[in-house]
Amino acid sequence: DGGITQSPKYLFRKEGQNVTLSCEQNLNHDAMYWYRQDPGQGLRLIYYSQIVNDFQKGDIAEGYSVSREKKESFPLTVTSAQKNPTAFYLCASSAGPYNSPLHFGNGTRLTVT
Amino acid sequence: RKEVEQDPGPFNVPEGATVAFNCTYSNSASQSFFWYRQDCRKEPKLLMSVYSSGNEDGRFTAQLNRASQYISLLIRDSKLSDSATYLCVVGFSGGGADGLTFGKGTHLIIQP
Secondary structure, eight states, X not given: OOOEEEEXXXXXXXXXXXXXXXXXXXXXXXXXXXXXXXXXXXXEXXXXXXXXXXXXXXXXXXXXXXXXXXXXXXXXXXXXXXXOOOEEEEEEEESSTTTSOOEEOOOEEEEEO | OOOEEEOOOOEEEETTOOEEEEEXXXXXXXXXXXXXXXXXTSOEEEEEEOOTTOEEETXXXXXXXXXXXXXXXXXXXXXXXGOEEEEEEEEOTTSTTTOEEEOOOEEEEEEO
């Protein structure tokens, strides 16, 4: 059964440490996304990739990095430069940009202390 | 980036009632429209895409009003399990890296 998988579900880190969130999809989708959701806020785009080996910054890319070496995988690294990293992180994929529905992973809840 | 606005609620509705809420968008060139449902501390899940002619899926009906720039979601015979936050998403080919703008959601509570 096709889907998109994020791991881990919960992640705890000390301030100053980099951490990588995993996102894998087997939907054969070209486009992949990373969003951040804070309480009472809408989803905000961190990074977007339309194709392998290419990605674009979203609205809040500072302090984050990504790679897209394989179509199926789009890992997100939260670096120590991110000032307020505690949040709910959602990975998504779609068949195409803006006009295809997003399929979301079940999210990673990151807590940095 | 253009805005998408939703009434945050919460909307408290008795079970079995009909409830409707809107989502307004400011970019008249918007091209695609979606409703997602998000349960507490879970990921959003696609409820339905919204087509120009309107569309229905069981108890759910979505409509698009381009003239007034809003989409609507109507839920008939509401169930306790319909309690969730409903997110509106609007797409536009010139709208940022992903072309998508999310509303902040409308919180719906169905009461027994």
